[in-house]
Amino acid sequence: MNTLGLLRRNFDHGVHPAHLKKQTEDLAIQRVPFVSHYVMPLGQHIGVPCRPVVKVGERVGRGQLIAEPGGFVSTALHSPVTGTISEIDDFRGADGQFAPAIQIEADPYATQQPDSSAGIDWRSLSLEAFIGEVQKAGIVGMGGAAFPSHVKFSVPDGIKIRHLLINGAECEPYLTNDHRLMVERPEDLLMGAEIVRQKLGAEETIIGVEMNKPEAIEILQRHIQPGQPVRVVPLKVKYPQGAEKMLIKTVFDREVPAGQLPRDVEVSVNNVGTIVAIADYFLRGLPSIERIVTVSGPGASYPANLIVPLGTPVREVLRFCGGLKDETREVIMGGPMMGRPTASLDVPVLKGTSGILAFTEAETARPKEYPCIRCARCLEACPYFLNPSRFARLARARMFDEMEQYSVMDCVECGCCTFACPSHIPIVQLIRTGKDALRNRKEKPE
Amino acid sequence: MDNLVWIFISSLLINNFVLAYFLGLCPFLGVSNSLETSFRLGLATIFVLLITALCSWFLNTYVLIYAPYLRLISFIVVIASTVQFIEMLIKKLSPALFRAMGIFLPLITTNCAILGLAIFATNRGYGLIEGIVFALGAGIGFTLAMVLLAGLREESELSDIPKLIQGIAMNLIIAGILSMAFMGFAGLFSAV
């Protein structure tokens, strides 16, 4: 079975959207200049929001801690810029909801040198200390979900991580930020991976890269030292190859049982960006204050891969790339499959913002919706082998309990079903309605 | 032997009690909204039908040849007491099942399928074995029709069936379509 799995090297189902990475895949990462103000929401990650440790009017340095973790599933926040705290208040986020955030006025005359530039002696750290450092550095999953990395590394007793799996799949169309990282900073990536591997005590590191990034595969392979326990595994190009359970299925031919985590099959999956951020912190003392963002899409005047300080308003990032074309109708934060649209260009770039995509009429025009003809394409697309067609019908009939019976909670909203639906039914939204209804019901028993 | 096969196939498919003889329509139209209940009711009906076949054979052989005019009354009394017995049995063995079927259990008594079986078996002069095969075919056929209809009804609950049609009218139309589909079985095993 295992050999067969290796030969097959794939997960079942999934879809094949066009790659659309040509525009940006060869563009070197550029740094976005500092702008006048930054907004740092306190809840940029999954889990409890952080607690501010600064006051309005206080001067902060770039990389200085401005908010501490609000709990275990929470992480620290650092100032992306040298300047003054101008406001701590509710700001409107990309989803249109208000949420607390710290606004920082940049000091136009500051050097913007990071606060500390000394690395950390990671070799002497215990696992607990290492995990503490990762939390202190504010590092979260950079693939888009923004799950605090230190939580991922905290493995309960009795479970041993044997494989460190680095996710360089980047299966979302348009996005090339991970690709550029792998091409431009292979040493940092490998070093960061080595740090994590040693600290977790894993036996080997596997870097999974989709085959549409041959350059990245080649460069990584070239940089692996002889004897280093690192393998680069080329992956079939298929969406959602980058979903961690799919990646594990592809690489190890093992299914993570429903309701469990990768660690339950002795794997830790981390995004390329996360690993580089870890390298930045332990080698150079740089906490999570900036990230790589791909600006692309038909509505972007000059697509680019950019280093963007967190908190930079999307408007400023876009302005740096020549602004939006007139025909732009929608701006998506993240990839086109799972990203969220933003209502305003004043929202900031967050830790989980992998891309800023501008779309025009052609992409946003919704063809007329037809009734479901039960063609089963969504079933063939769903990587979790769910029955999206049924979910959509049940959600329309408001039969949420039946949805639960059909395991709607296993859905990760990857969007394959909606992508594949020839009747253009917004299946993912319908599923979300059902999930929300079920969650609300759970919160208010009876 | 051939005869038995034909009796079975005929009562199961060709002359399905529900779809061709219209027997047992009350539960067919009433209870078939849930697959689970339909199936259980079907099983209960098969059981009652088998008992009925036994009873009616007994009555036919030992009582009715002397008093043919008592046919209807004696069938009813015997069947009603059998059902009463089944009801008590189910209540005792599976309270959940009893709850699931609730008011429909007494309905089995007035289920025309039961009485119909007894009358058809008498009219056709079936013996004991033939009667049991007939009851088995009829019961399985009834369950089959019930389960098919229940499946279709559950599925059609997700459909946009116009308000006007929902309910009994729709069930009758589905039953008509099923009945039409079952016409394909006509002549099965009689032509060879």
Next chain:
Amino acid sequence: MAENQNESYETFFRGIWRDNPVFVQVLGMCPMLAVTNSAINAVAMGMATLFVLVGSSFLVSSFKQWIPKQVRISAFIIIIATFVTVADYTLLALVPKVHKELGAFIPLIVANCMILGRQEAFASRNTVRLAVLDAMGMAGGFMVALFSLGAIREILGNGSLFGVDLFGEHFEPWVIMILPPGGFLTLGLILLFFNWVTQQKDKFIEQVAEAERVASDG
């Protein structure tokens, strides 16, 4: 007395339309569908049902004081079965051809939920007069349903009504109508039509009420 008259009238006509046992209460389906492949069979079945229902309602309401509640269902069934047997033999003696056509469905009148239902719900709680009127109304309603179904099925399925050819010899009969599926489909469509009429009526009543309200408000 006038009120009483009104009540009797109401009791009788309720069964024909508003509480029609077939179209509204959806009872007595088995004979309904099985014997309505021709109008004559439908009418014969209707007559037999009328006889049984009226007879047993009369008996039940007459003797209601003497029937203990615990055994009422059994007593009702015995009464009904007696009348059915009587009807069965009478039909067999008088019109053997029709009896042959109706076959097993005459004895199955016993299993018609409508008859037992009327005993339980009405005859055992009302005076003899009302019980008989109700029985006649219900049986009348049942007959109306039987007849309309039988007529439609015979006209389309055989091109005739009561055996009288309607369309000449070149008419292509709709065989399905006298087969089982035709029974289901026709009754389904009649119910649909009934629903539609009721809906339109409700709408109309609503509109009238609305108009009155507006008028009185104004």
Next chain:
Amino acid sequence: MKQKDPDLLLMHAPLLRQGMTTPGAMRDVIYALTPVTLAALWFFGLGALLVLGASIAGAVLTEWFFALAQKRGESLLDASAILTGLLLGLTLPPGLPIWMAFLGGVVAIGLGKVIWGGLGHNLFNPALLGRAFLLATFPIPMTTWTPLRGSESFFHVSASNLALPFMQAKVDMVSSASPLGLMKFEQEVTPLTNLMFGNTLGSLGETSGVLLLLGGIYLWIRRDLDWRIPVSIMLAVVVFSGCLTLVDAVRFPSPLFSIFSGGLLLGAIYMATDPVTSPLTPRGTWIFGIGIGALVVLIRVFGGLPEGVMYAILLMNAATPLIDRYTQPRIFGR
């Protein structure tokens, strides 16, 4: 310089869609049926056109009428009514009075689609429902197979086509049995080449096996068709009829004959695969197909009717909710 923001929409991801659309799929099926339709016209002449036209007209007018009545509108654009009418027409005998074909179209849409709530909600194949209704209603005209046009002019229309509404068809020629009827009642085997190229009696669309297969391949390439269904139906037919042939080769037809005769190919490729009425799950589609194959062989060989494809598909349509329910795919990680 302050740039003016565009009015941003909030369309939810995924923003990318694959190219296929539902009406497109319907149109593809119509394209795939074009050669078969043309062959029917070639073999049976203008009469075939009248029958097809009448059934399509019946279907489309009914759809249009109810769309107006329910104020739904636009439902004609998805071409599904045309497809239903065309499929129904292809299953009708060439000499059928056109009023019956029209009625079939009306019933197919009315009973097969509208009352269920329209496209996607019906649980039985509308075209086959229309045909089943016609077969039960007019058993004689529906089993009267007019011979091929032969040397007759294309414009010759059989008088039976033109029977007045509600009136009987005048049979103006000696009708003969279809290949299946010949097999069943006379043990007479029609040559396979005739079956494959349509040189036999039968319904309009079922005569030419090769063209039906070609259309199926087109649909398969266009990914409009769940290949499992036709494949499993044919496999089941081959296996079951093969076993019977081994028992008695004279009484039971050969597997190849079974596949190419009657409506099997038309049914397996275009009717059973109707996504609306076939199971969703891959395992379910196998059960569905095998069930149809088994029922076809059962009805054809042991039943009273020469042909059972239509009934087999309708019966399995009825079982589809059950199949779907018990073949839910194993969820990832469970």
Next chain:
Amino acid sequence: MSEDKTPDAPAVSSTRLVLTLALAGLISGVAIIGIYEATLPTITINKARELREAVFKVVPGVTRMQKLVYKNGELVSTTETEKDEEPIYGGYDDEGGFIGYAIPGAGPGFQDVIGLLYGYKPDQKLVIGMEILESRETPGLGDKIYKDAEFVANFKELSVEPEIVTVKKGQKSEPNEVDIITGASISSKAVVRIINETHTVWSTRLPQPGSEPLMTESEKTVDEAK
């Protein structure tokens, strides 16, 4: 099932319950026996007439008949009906001369059981008439087995030697062949099969031609005029 209603029902002794039911049973029994006795003569006459008409139809020329059963290896006349017996009918002319048998048969048809009666002349080994008594065949198709005069005519003079076979319509050339009905082959073949099967059973039971049971006097008197 009336458990939940018991509380508000007045307490009644079980003796009274049983008595009530017994009384109801008694009354109903009396009523049923009454109607049975009242209608029995008519019903018997009706049935006898129906049977006689059928027998007279399938064995032309018959004016009198009697019921025959196969008992202890020979065919004897009887008037009693016993269970599990399969009677046939002997047809005679006014002088009591034997004409032919009327033999009932039944078997599965296209839809349901077909019951029929056929006339048989043992000396010529010919079927001389056939009447369908019971069938639910498809109207317009299968019901042609009794509605189609051409088909019924097949059985006016049909040899059972070696057995009856069916041929395509219009191809009848031998005395033992039957033209099947186009479109109703199953039903027409079923009729032939039923006759064949019944004949196989009875051919060994019937006595030698010429030694048929004689018409008994008792039957003669019951016989009414047509």
